[in-house]
Amino acid sequence: MIESQVLKRIVPTKDEDLKINEIVEELKNKCRDEIKKLKINAEPILVGSVAKDTHLKKPDIDIFILFQKNTSRKQLEKYGLEIGKNVLNGKRKYAEHPYTTGVYKGYEIDLVPCYKITDTKEKMSAVDRTPFHTKYIIENLKKGQKNDVRLLKQFMKGIGVYSAEAKIQGFSGYLCELLILKYGSFQTLIKEACKWKERVLIEKIPKRFDEPMVFVDPVDENRNVASALSDEKLSLFTHSCREYIKNPGVKFFFPKKPRPLSKKILLKMMVERGTGFIAIVLDKIDIIDENLYPQLRKCEKSIRALCNENNFRVIDSGFYVNNEIFTIFELESLKLPSMKKHYGPMIFMPDAKKFREKWKKNAFTSPYIEKNRWVVNIKRKYINVSDLINENINNLSIGKDLSKIKNFRILEGKDIAQKKYLLHLTMFMDKKFRWEY
Amino acid sequence: MIESQVLKRIVPTKDEDLKINEIVEELKNKCRDEIKKLKINAEPILVGSVAKDTHLKKPDIDIFILFQKNTSRKQLEKYGLEIGKNVLNGKRKYAEHPYTTGVYKGYEIDLVPCYKITDTKEKMSAVDRTPFHTKYIIENLKKGQKNDVRLLKQFMKGIGVYSAEAKIQGFSGYLCELLILKYGSFQTLIKEACKWKERVLIEKIPKRFDEPMVFVDPVDENRNVASALSDEKLSLFTHSCREYIKNPGVKFFFPKKPRPLSKKILLKMMVERGTGFIAIVLDKIDIIDENLYPQLRKCEKSIRALCNENNFRVIDSGFYVNNEIFTIFELESLKLPSMKKHYGPMIFMPDAKKFREKWKKNAFTSPYIEKNRWVVNIKRKYINVSDLINENINNLSIGKDLSKIKNFRILEGKDIAQKKYLLHLTMFMDKKFRWEY
Known part of the structure; x- marks a missing residue:
């Protein structure tokens, strides 16, 4: 019932698929024209969900340009980007690998150069495996399972675990397809996932992977398809499966x-x-999500560590990105007492004398003995967490690009409750799951 | 110079010693009269510092009544206390062992029954070793070393480490004598002690002792003479020795x-x-120090643990006894925020459901996921440390006698600064060594 309702909303219509096919052919022809102009040996192929017929409505279209193995890496990049520029008039992107994205007739297009290899063992660039994935799914996924893949993808989108990108750290489309292949159908997978434990090991169990979920790639046994999946997103998926089985609802696929x-x-x-609440707001910088999100996580972690090391105990933290980067920390307190206890060396150590000399003055107490150790109660350097962060943020390891931003704003307590941050604050404070709104 | 000045103040005059000898003879005769009246086989002997001629002015006088080994424990106690009562009209005391204390012609007298054994291996009661200690020192300590013992005792008194009693946990008189025997003189001992490290092992190094200092009893190799010495008092002694060597002064012997x-x-x-400061004041109870002080330490430790377990972080604590028992705690804060983070089971555990049901309501957030664990932010039970202590002190392990006291007063912050507590507060807050006043 619910699933057929959902399918009506997600399966592309015949008309849309016809239009997509047209677009693909046009793009491939444009690529061939460019290849001819450049007088090189290369060919465009369709890969990804459209090729596998597991796409949702308004899919991204992925076209790869296969280059001969004797092409140099430099040439591959140069020609790849040149074709991209002329075909899409799009934007250069660099992740591990340079490619072009653009919009063509209303669809998001990725145009990606790669090497034409005959075995995944020969892999020369990060994306050479993708055509093998496409081929594997086309050859193995049954027609009836395609809508199961679509349901799974939409379910994962709804609960917030779809995509292996750095932003989400969830399940890739290929992993969705493999899960349906493995378990047969959406319903069976959801039921099985309810039983998943701490580590999920699917197919072979190779020792070399220590990620929370391991699904060995059928086209490359050295790769874990689920390597990008975080503990938290895996937990969120299994919990969502249990909730869905208990009480199914369209809200899991299309949360409010x-x-x-x-x-x-x-x-x-x-x-x-x-x-105590403290927020650090940065201007959004123009880098791709694959670079931004790891830096944001690093930044959040570094600030948490800074606070905790200085006895400002962090209860919770989070970040939200729109036209600004909004990071927020909830602490036991924004203030600490002036005095703190400072432990020194054992009393029989050579440096004990130095310690006592140093703290003879400028302390709340004389140095005193606890068991066999020197202790003194001294003035704390930072009484307010805002001073701590303000004076130290530039020395923290918060990521290459983020650390360049000098213009950060620190907001405390009720000053955070500005109109533009109310939604962030709400989500940070109520901790609801997406389908609970 | 300083040491001869000190000796003038501490060595008993010939007149005093004559008076003490008279008193001892009178007491021994009174004991013999009582023994005759009781028609038992026993004899009084002088032990302790007076017997060893290592006593300071106005010494305690220790007389032991030696009973035959075939005396039952019950008879020993009964006769011992009866002799004590008739001779001293004193007070019965029970430590490990019953004895009588009283004042006779201005001197504190201890009258202690024990068994007359010929080897310490035969020891039948806790104090049977004492006559052997007395004999050992009389036979081994040179005449010229007696004043070294006196200096050492007075030095230890001055800095606050003299006596193996539970109140002090320091060095006994016998240990002082053995240290002078071992090192030859007060000056040599002080210099050697400056070099003492974490563990001080003197004479044999038997594995079975793990106390901070081990000095094997020359009359009983199964006993560590320094077994009562705490880490803190050993540290205080070695530190004082270093300070004294650097800058000798009468103040170490007679602090202000x-x-x-x-x-x-x-x-x-x-x-x-x-x-934040919080003090718990109890009425002084009528138990001997040997029972009171271990309970006070237990009480202090239990309250510290209670506070820390409930996130009221204790910086320092202490207790002071006069006509009241005054315990004081300095905390990072007397208050904590209402909200605290509460960790639940891993999400795949059977009790995860129960946890989520339990915290669906009455929490600041919905249960949420961190990595693969359930977490929820809930209301803290105790926001004020005074409520925490007030409601839980009767369930704490604070010692048999202390726990009977129902009438405790809790004082917070500036309410502690009452005239009668100002000296306690001063010592608690400035942490000066005795010779620094």
Whole structure:
């Protein structure tokens, strides 16, 4: 019932598929023209979900340009980007690998150069495996299973675990297809996933992978298809499966957009908690998500560590990206007492004398003995967490690009509850799952 | 120079020693009369520092009544206390062992029954070794070393480490004598002690002792004479020795009495520290120090643990005894935020469901996932440390006698700075060594 309702909303119509096919042919022809102009030996092929017929409505279209193995890496990049520029008039992107993205007749297109290899063992660039994945799924996925893949993808989108990108750290489209191949159908997979434990090991269990889920790539046994999946997203998926089985609903596939609580309610919640809130707001920088999100996680982790090391105990933290980067920390307190205990050497150590000399003055107490160790109660360097962050953020390991941003704003307590941050604050504070809104 | 000055103040005069000898003879005769009346076979002997001629002015006089080995334990106690009562009209004391204390002609007298054994291996009661100690020192200590023992005792008194009693956990008189025997003189011992490291092992190094200092009893190789010595008092002694060598002074032997800082200054110090103070005051109970002090330490430790377990972080604590028992705790804060993070089971555990049901309501957030664990932010039970202590002190392990006291007073912050507690507060807050006042 629910699943057929969902399918109606996600399976592309015949008309759309016809249009997509037209677009693909046009693009491939344009690529061939460019290849001819460049007088090189290469060919365009369709890969990805459209090729495998597991795409949802308005899919991204992935076209790869296969280059001969004797092409130099430099040439591959140069020609690849030149074709991309002329065909799509799009944007150069660099992840591990340079490629072009653009919009063509309303569809997002990726145009990616790669090497034409005959075995995945020969892999020369990061994306050479993709045509093998496409071929494997086309050859193995039954017609009836294609809509199961589509349901799974939409379910994962809905609960927020779809995509292996750095932003999500979830399940790739290829992993969805393999899971349907493995378990047969959407329903069976969901039921099986309810039983998943800490580590999910599918197919062979090679020792060399220590990720939370391991699904060995059928076209390359040295690769774990689930390598990008985080603990948290795996947990979220298995929990969502249990909730869905207990009480199925369209809301898992199409959750409501969360609505911000009012400023008044949020401020009241803050006061009731008695905790301290501090937000660091940065201007959005123009780098791709694959670079941005790992840096954001690093930044969040570094600031948490800085706070905790200085006894500002972090309860929770998070970040949200729109036209600004908004990072938020909830602490036991924004302030600490002036005095802190400072442990010195054992009393019989050679440096004990130095310690005592150093703290003879400028301390709240004389150096004193606890068991066989010198201790002294001294002035804490940072009494306010905002001073701590402000003075140290530039020395933290917060990622290459983020660390260049000098113009960060620190907001404390009720000053955070500005209109533009109310939705972030709401999601940060209520911790609801997507389908619960 | 300094040492001869000190000796003038501590060595008993010939007149005093004559008086002490008279008293001892009178007491021994009184004991013999009582023994005759009781028609038992026993004899009084002088033991302790007076017998060894290592006593300071106004010494305690220790007389032991030696009973035959065939005396039953019950008879030993009964006759011992009866002799004590008739001779001293004193007070019965029970430590490990029953004895009588009283004042006779201005001197503190201990009258202690024990068994007359010929080898320490035959030891039948806790104090049977004492006559052997007395004999060993009389036979081995040179005449010229007696004043070294006296200096050492007075030095230890001055810095606060003299006596193996539970109250002090320091060095016994016998240990002082053995240390002088071992090192030859006060000066040599002090110099050697400056070099002492974490563990001090003197004479044999038997594996079976793990106390901070081990000095095997020359009359009983199964006993560590320094077994009562705490880490802290050993550290305090070695540190004092270093300070004394660097800058000798009468102040180490006769420190000034500490004077309380004014209420105004103490309150200012409290504010500057920004920390939280809480004191628990109990009526002094009528039990001997040997029972009181271990319970006080237990009490302090239990309350510290209670606070720390509930996130009230204790920086320092202490207790002071006069006509009241005053325990004090300095904390990072007297208050904590209402909200605390509560970790639940891994998401795939059978009890995960129960956890989620339990915290669906009455929490600040929905249960949420961190890595693969359930977490929820809930209401903290105790926001004020005074409520925590007040509601839990009766369930703590704070010692048999202390736990009977129902009438405790909790004082917070500036309410502690009452006139009668100013000296306690001063010593607790300035952490000076005795010779620094």
